[in-house]
Amino acid sequence: MGFDNSNIIQQLLGNVIFHPFMFNLGKLNIFVLGIEKSKNLKWNYVGERYKSIFQYKFDGIRSIFIQVLKDEEYVVQIFTNSTLVRTYSDIDPDKIWLQINRLSNYPEKKFLN
Incomplete structure (x- = not known):
């Protein structure tokens, strides 16, 4: 289908503003479906469109x-x-993860990276 051709990939992604991505946090695979930058330190500078x-x-x-x-x-x-x-x-977010009482070995803000 041509997905191994970088020119085709560049054309397909040319107008795409964001695409989902995944990162590993220890044993967790976190899929980020939306993201935006903010000035909020409590949210680790992640904005309102963040979804994971x-x-x-x-x-x-x-x-x-x-x-x-x-x-x-x-x-x-x-x-x-x-x-x-x-x-x-x-x-x-720190208060929420204390309430959830799971994943205590992960710093709360790591989920917002």
Whole structure:
């Protein structure tokens, strides 16, 4: 299909402003679906369009954690078996991760890198 041709790839991505990417944080694979820069140190300078997703166990069951920043709040939604089981929101991401009480070996702001 030509995806090994850098000219074709450049043409396809020419007008793309953002594309999702993944980074590893320890054993977690975090998929970043949206991002924006801000001046908010509490959010590690990540802006309102930030959205990421990763899998981790919640109450012993593999679950999906979705993180978003909206309306000046940091929100974490946890889905298990396609059902929303918990939502946390606060202006301070550190407080949310203390409430979630999971992944304590990761600094809270690392999730916003």
